[in-house]
Amino acid sequence: MKAIKIGVLTIAAFILINNQYSVASVQPGVPNIKASIARGKELYLLQCLACHQIDGGGVPHLNAPLDGSANVKGKDKAMLIKIVLNGLKGAEIEGESYSNVMASHKDLTDQQIADILTYVRNAWSNKASQVTVAEVKAVRAKLK
């Protein structure tokens, strides 16, 4: 019950932050990667933690690791966005197979997906460029 309350609060806080951010992002200049990472972390704990684990290490043979993954850190951001939107099944990544099914997360907003991906690309030992709302929007439009 407590967790649900926390979840509600988190979502409420997220909406607040998100609204502020939307206003801020209209202004010229680079999108604030730090704020995106912070929002992405909150979302990661709610949406991704169970399978990908707190350390991004995944679960051997079941759930793919995100930390240190060449794909996660790579240039093909569209592929990452597509995985979040469509889910993934029967994946073989870097010679290892992962048998759990990843559900589609198309119910998340473009902003939420951008934040989550920006977070996982910059969490743990990862360091990579930001994923923007525009990039998510573009991939989502193509999938429709």
Next chain:
Amino acid sequence: MKKLVSLSLIAIAILAMNFTSLLAADSTRTSKLTIVKPDADNAGLKLPVGFGALKVADNLGKTRHLVVNAQGDIYTKIMGKVGSEKGIIKLHDVNGDGKAEEITSFGNYGGTGIAIKNGYLYASSDVEVFRYKLNEKEDVIDSKQPERIITGLKKGNQHETKSIALDNDGNIYVNIGAYSNSCQIEDRTKGSLGKMPCPILDSAGGIWQFKANMLNQSYPQGIRYATGLRNVVGLDWNSQLNQLFVMQHGRDQLHDLFPDLYDDKASAEKPAETMYAIKKGTNAGWPYIYYDPSMNKKIVAPEYGGDGKKESTDPAFSDPAIAFPAHMAPNGLLFYTGNQFPDKYKNGAFIAFHGSWNRAPLPQEGYFVVFVPFENGKPTGKWEVFANGFSGVEVVTGTRGAAHRPCGLAQGPDGSLYVSDDSKGTIYRIIYQKETK
């Protein structure tokens, strides 16, 4: 010089002892002493007083189930993609120190199941079961030409491994895991309801019985011996009770999928991991129900109209023989019939818990071997952690943090207990060092 001579005499004596033990290698051996020495650090394991452990071998790959032949040689099955002739590893201790000096391999398929029965070594891939004829020393005669006894088993994207056990009447039992978490219309998707009836159960989500000696059997020749079992990795035939026992992996993600009904804590602690005493026709109830370890009740699954509390009254579904904390992933089950360990262990069950991942954000659990005493053919319920320390850390937060994950269990001819680790490929041997009487 004198010292050398006496040393070599001792060595000869030890060798002779070992030779004798090889000749007399069977479970009826009366001596409770073993000549093998544990590692100084007991291979990193925490064990009850009087027990010790050694690493027989290390870095073997994804060593899943294992079996020990009458000579004390170990056969262990490797999971996943395997190289040419790398599917089964054989470990041979040349000098009797308990360590495997001679490591050979054969078989071109990955898999989990392996067993020895009536002069054959049985091993499974994720779709087939093979057997290899053994000679009088229980060595494989022809590793290149196994007989294929079962083929065409269902294999999905999850729970694909096929564990095996054999009875004393010429039958083999194969787990065919459900290729789903909870038979949702959209697997592992928030709020998705369950398919009714669950179509997976026709060819998976249960234990199938086949003949141990018939070639190329598939579903038409098999019998669905037990159903409603989401996934079983650890199973064993209890020869004393003449009955199959299985360990079910309970469903995952109650909170992720039904956040309004289950919070993080409830999701981490439900459902129980369960042991079933199987009779022909047993239905454990997956995906319609799960077993709640705190309420000790069968609860209707949220995919099938449950609210987290609603008890199932369906008489078709069996109660478990014993329930364990959630998500610990029981991968090995062994009824101990040896004479080396103290009497309390005889005919009780050892269970290797691979260790959880589905308890986050709470700390993970498992990563140990437990012992369940049996009295009058039933578990007493008072299970205890027998071997711990595989993970190498006090608290496992992410699965990756565990150094070793116990998976398979086997009993040696001298009554030693062997444990495989499928993370680093370590084979442990646990021995009892004191005379009990």
